[in-house]
Amino acid sequence: MQYSGRIAGTRTRRGLALLPLLGASVFTVAAYAEPVAFTHMRVIDGTGAKARTGMTMVVDHGQIVSLGPDTPRGAGIPETMKTIDLAGKTIMPALVSDHSHVGLVNGMKAASANYTRANILAALDQYARYGVLTVTSLGLNKSPLFDQLRREQHQGTNSGADLFGVDQGIGAPGGMPPEAMIDHMGRDQIFRPSTPQEARQAVDRMADEGTDFVKIWLDDLRLTNPGKPPLPLLGAPVWQAAIMEAHRRHLRVAVHIHDLDLAHMALQHGADILAHGVRDKPVDQTLITQLRTTGAWYIPTLALDESTYYFAEHPETLTQPVARNAMSPALRETVAREDWRRETRAKPATEAAHRALLMNEHNVLALYKAGVNIGFGTDSGATPLRLPGFAEHRELVLLVASGLTPLQAINLATQKAALLLGLQDRGVIAPGKRADFLVIDGAPDRTISDVDLISQVWQRGKPVSDGSVTKGPTL
Numbered sequence: 197m198q199y200s201g202r203i204a205g206t207r208t209r210r211g212l213a214l215l216p217l218l219g220a221s222v223f224t225v226a227a228y229a230e231p232v233a234f235t236h237m238r239v240i241d242g243t244g245a246k247a248r249t250g251m252t253m254v255v256d257h258g259q260i261v262s263l264g265p266d267t268p269r270g271a272g273i274p275e276t277m278k279t280i281d282l283a284g285k286t287i288m289p290a291l292v293s294d295h296s297h298v299g300l301v302n303g304m305k306a307a308s309a310n311y312t313r314a315n316i317l318a319a320l321d322q323y324a325r326y327g328v329l330t331v332t333s334l335g336l337n338k339s340p341l342f343d344q345l346r347r348e349q350h351q352g353t354n355s356g357a358d359l360f361g362v363d364q365g366i367g368a369p370g371g372m373p374p375e376a377m378i379d380h381m382g383r384d385q386i387f388r389p390s391t392p393q394e395a396r397q398a399v400d401r402m403a404d405e406g407t408d409f410v411k412i413w414l415d416d417l418r419l420t421n422p423g424k425p426p427l428p429l430l431g432a433p434v435w436q437a438a439i440m441e442a443h444r445r446h447l448r449v450a451v452h453i454h455d456l457d458l459a460h461m462a463l464q465h466g467a468d469i470l471a472h473g474v475r476d477k478p479v480d481q482t483l484i485t486q487l488r489t490t491g492a493w494y495i496p497t498l499a500l501d502e503s504t505y506y507f508a509e510h511p512e513t514l515t516q517p518v519a520r521n522a523m524s525p526a527l528r529e530t531v532a533r534e535d536w537r538r539e540t541r542a543k544p545a546t547e548a549a550h551r552a553l554l555m556n557e558h559n560v561l562a563l564y565k566a567g568v569n570i571g572f573g574t575d576s577g578a579t580p581l582r583l584p585g586f587a588e589h590r591e592l593v594l595l596v597a598s599g600l601t602p603l604q605a606i607n608l609a610t611q612k613a614a615l616l617l618g619l620q621d622r623g624v625i626a627p628g629k630r631a632d633f634l635v636i637d638g639a640p641d642r643t644i645s646d647v648d649l650i651s652q653v654w655q656r657g658k659p660v661s662d663g664s665v666t667k668g669p670t671l
Contacts, residue, residue, distance in 0.1 A: 232256070232277070233254045234282050235252045235280070235281055236252075237251055237252075238285070238287070239263070239625055240288040240606060241288075242288060242289040242623055247286065251264065251266065252264060252266050254277075259630060263625065263627055284637075286638065286646075287635050290327055290632040292328070293323070294332050294493075294495050294573040295332060295334045296573060296578075297577035298316045298331070299337065299338070301577060301580050306579060307378060308385060309379070311385070313345065317355075322585050325665050326586060326589065326665055329632045329655050330360070330622060331359055332573070333361035334411050335362040335365030337361060337364065339405045342363060343405055346406075363406075364384070365402075365413065366389060367412075371416065371428040372416065372452065387402075395434045395437045396437055403447055409447060409448050410448070410449045412451050415455070419455070419548060420549075422545065453470055453474070456474045456477050459483055463483070463492055469494075472495065473498065475501070478559060479563060484563065494570050497575050497591075498595065499582070499594060502553050505541065507581065509537075519586055522586035523583060527580055557597060572609040572610075572612065591609070592605050595608065605644060631654055631655075632655050632656065635654070636651065
């Protein structure tokens with residue numbers, strides 16, 4: 197293995213057929229000025245291949261320069277190069293989220309007032325501590341703040357995860373996402389068109405603002421909140437006009453669905469991404485054929501339903517640093533209350549969430565075996581219970597519980613998740629890729645929960661976290 201000098205950042209192409217992928221930027225900031233060699237490590241490269249042992253990797257100016265078997269000191273690595281011995285540790289690519297949210301939650305409340313620079317940057321820092329270095333905020337964002345922060349994160353101006361996503365998004369008047377979900381949510385966070393023309397205007401506004409995608413909510417919460425009346429649905433002519441206009445503006449469309457029938461309809465009319473898993477019934481051959489024929493992506497978001505009851509059923513999380521350190525003080529106080537846990541467990545929505553998760557797990561395994569495109573996301577950051585970073589760790593555990601192997605789950609959360617975003621520069625440990633990787637005191641390819649044992653997070657070739665999420669409570 198020879199080291200031949202520094203490699204500058206590279207730019208991936210922008211565009212794929214009609215619908216563009218997200219362009220990777222040239223990153224020249226927030227990187228180590230001098231090369232670093234990591235030696236004696238196990239490597240999970242993110243492609244699904246088996247881990248390799250006894251490996252050396254050289255990183256320079258934010259990129260992986262070389263990767264190969266350990267060699268005697270001096271065989272291709274200058275004596276003056278900084279060297280870090282990772283014997284007994286595993287490295288893997290940083291996680292990539294295709295479906296999260298930022299700026300919605302503060303403490304136990306989701307409100308429009310929470311959409312501030314400080315709150316968003318704090319969330320991006322938390323994602324980074326948990327090894328999630330690319331985050332896609334899929335709607336309910338305010339321009340121009342979101343657009344400015346997205347540019348800054350691409351450039352490495354601030355600490356925290358890189359940021360992509362949808363600006364406002366489109367929902368039904370009086371429908372999803374419900375106004376009660378976010379206090380004082382207005383047109384600066386979501387468009388609610390009543391006509392096809394209004395839908396096209398909403399898409400044009402987002403396109404002009406530079407959105408990466410268009411997001412459309414199609415669900416009515418009928419099965420999510422049993423016993424309550426369903427919310428109004430967005431009229432088919434309205435959302436179909438939005439999809440057509442998005443494609444005319446060369447934007448891909450992510451749709452929020454819950455039911456199989458809506459998934460069929462959305463794909464039939466051009467949806468590019470199913471932003472949630474099908475949870476009402478088993479997926480059928482029609483859906484598999486639609487996904488494979490169109491090349492559309494499927495994001496199961498298993499942790500979404502689990503989050504509604506997980507802390508109520510597992511109060512021991514308060515003693516587990518990896519969970520506790522992701523919680524706000526207000527959430528810790530809430531989880532500690534027996535009355536809250538008892539009431540949450542007794543809700544009809546909790547029983548429905550258990551059923552939805554089981555169906556979602558069944559469906560993601562069926563779709564994986566069928567070879568469809570599957571991304572990685574959790575809807576983290578949308579409610580106080582969907583904890584940035586921790587939710588992504590739980591998603592990996594739930595993917596394995598669904599029947600995937602740990603390596604397959606990691607592949608979805610790294611290489612495949614980056615491919616959904618059209619990012620060719622990350623998601624894999626290989627020469628020429630961004631040096632976004634995790635150092636883990638364990639073997640997550642054998643035991644997926646070992647992903648909790650992060651000892652270091654490196655972003656663009658720079659250490660950004662020492663694994664403090666597992667070292668003790670943050671008070």
